[in-house]
Amino acid sequence: xxxxxxxxxxxxxxxxxxxxxxxxxxxxxxxxxxxxxxxxxxxxxxxxxxxxxxxxxxxxxxxxxxxxxxxxxxxxxxxxxxxxxxxxxxxxxxxxxxxxxxxxxxxxxxxxxxxxxxxxxxxxxxxxxxxxxxxxxxxxxxxxxxxxxxxxxxxxxxxxxxxxxxxxxxxxxxxxxxxxxxxxxxxxxxxxxxxxxxxxxxxxxxxxxxxxxxxx
Amino acid sequence: xxxxxxxxxxxxxxxxxxxxxxxxxxxxxxxxxxxxxxxxxxxxxxxxxxxxxxxxxxxxxxxxxxxxxxxxx
Numbered sequence: 001x002x003x004x005x006x007x008x009x010x011x012x013x014x015x016x017x018x019x020x021x022x023x024x025x026x027x028x029x030x031x032x033x034x035x036x037x038x039x040x041x042x043x044x045x046x047x048x049x050x051x052x053x054x055x056x057x058x059x060x061x062x063x064x065x066x067x068x069x070x071x072x073x074x075x076x077x078x079x080x081x082x083x084x085x086x087x088x089x090x091x092x093x094x095x096x097x098x099x100x101x102x103x104x105x106x107x108x109x110x111x112x113x114x115x116x117x118x119x120x121x122x123x124x125x126x127x128x129x130x131x132x133x134x135x136x137x138x139x140x141x142x143x144x145x146x147x148x149x150x151x152x153x154x155x156x157x158x159x160x161x162x163x164x165x166x167x168x169x170x171x172x173x174x175x176x177x178x179x180x181x182x183x184x185x186x187x188x189x190x191x192x193x194x195x196x197x198x199x200x201x202x203x204x205x206x207x208x209x210x211x212x213x214x215x216x
Numbered sequence: 217x218x219x220x221x222x223x224x225x226x227x228x229x230x231x232x233x234x235x236x237x238x239x240x241x242x243x244x245x246x247x248x249x250x251x252x253x254x255x256x257x258x259x260x261x262x263x264x265x266x267x268x269x270x271x272x273x274x275x276x277x278x279x280x281x282x283x284x285x286x287x288x289x
Binding site for chain 1: 226247273
């Protein structure tokens with residue numbers, strides 16, 4: 001990574017100036033905070049709008065979500081200012097926190113949604129989740145039965161819970177993070193290990209090849 | 217994409233995958249390299265593998281790229 005590390009000063013005035021102003025005191029800091037907040041709100045609104053086709057939210061709710069994300073991103077940025085090492089433009093580093101906060105707020109929104117079912121095991125949804133054609137059930141029935149057996153026999157209780165929530169019930173990963181009181185990395189790792197186990201079980205029983213291809 | 221390939225893609229794991237924590241830590245660096253067309257997947261194969269496989273991190277990456285393009289620095 002060393003060759004990519006660029007000192008903030010080399011990035012031009014703005015990327016060097018932001019951390020100085022935000023770490024300072026008095027009116028200069030207040031002005032920088034106000035300017036950064038305005039920028040973050042604009043970025044958050046753009047990001048929420050970009051994701052809106054996949055969200056069950058209306059105009060005012062989207063705006064609220066954007067403002068909350070921008071406010072929390074500002075808190076994160078000011079508290080982590082010492083971690084900015086000039087490896088990118090300051091604004092790119094700052095926008096990253098907007099993305100994280102928008103994701104967290106969207107996850108929380110789904111968590112509150114009454115339609116979200118975390119633990120119900122609706123196995124009949126499995127074919128649809130992966131796009132299997134009902135008209136060709138004879139071709140995939142055994143495969144999915146083997147997958148279900150592998151879920152029952154190979155996964156730990158936690159891996160099974162994460163698999164059921166994310167795959168069967170289509171619960172967003174960031175929503176599961178809130179439900180289980182953990183973080184994105186931990187859920188991803190749990191699902192990663194579950195995926196590896198399930199694939200190995202299907203390969204061992206001849207349903208997929210070692211190279212990942214379908215064995216017919 | 218049919219069900220077989222979707223299931224295969226879901227179950228396939230890449231041992232180089234660095235996970236969410238590391239990918240999020242370097243997302244701003246990765247995004248800037250990607251935005252200028254640098255060979256970022258070759259430079260950071262573990263992060264690239266993760267961003268391909270992890271929906272939420274991939275979404276954050278796409279959002280960051282869009283934000284960078286929308287706002288002249």
